[in-house]
Amino acid sequence: MELIVAVSEDWRIGKDGNLLFSIPEDMKFFRQTTQGKTVVMGRKTLESLPGGKPLKNRQNIVLTRNEDWTAEGVQVCHTVDEVCKAVESLDPSQVMVIGGAEIYRQMLSLCDRAYVTRVFAQAPADSFFPNLEDKSDWKLESQSEEREHEGLRYRFCTYVRCAPAGKE
């Protein structure tokens, strides 16, 4: 599995159910990187999407512990193991974990590549992502040149796992 996330300078990712930054090039990068793939998200992230609707042109898997919860166009899973079973026949590069914080925390160890948009700004937040720069089992593979949108500087970074992905 792979993951995609946008983080602030200190690896924060959201506030009050919303993203911290709105950068059109980053939205485009997200669309292009996830297009045609299976995306895995938490119920709160689904509800934060426009209209609370699943992403088009992608197979949407949503994690919830609520056995009664359903949504149109969504495959519901109730445990991380259930997600793993649902995607086991797929090429791992075709499965993207897209958040939020709870889901990243539980699934990071199952991912072997992370597309991280690093925005060099701070913002108040209540959701966080582990700082991959501090993790010995992850290393920076490549990064784009620095870009800027309305005064926000950012880079597209790709981190890869050095040790094989698997349960901690």
Ligand SMILES: NC(=O)c1ccc[n+]([C@@H]2O[C@H](COP(=O)([O-])OP(=O)(O)OC[C@H]3O[C@@H](n4cnc5c(N)ncnc54)[C@H](OP(=O)(O)O)[C@@H]3O)[C@@H](O)[C@H]2O)c1
């Ligand atoms: N910067 C980024 O790239 C990015 C990306 C995505 C999201 N975000 C932000 O992250 C924030 C949302 O993150 P969050 O941590 O609050 O919510 P979340 O991870 O999107 O969803 C949490 C929900 O997922 C379900 N869940 C979690 N673990 C589960 C498990 N093991 N088995 C079954 N269900 C499970 C539960 O749903 P139930 O309560 O229904 O049981 C839980 O309440 C928002 O601010 C959003 O904008 C940022």
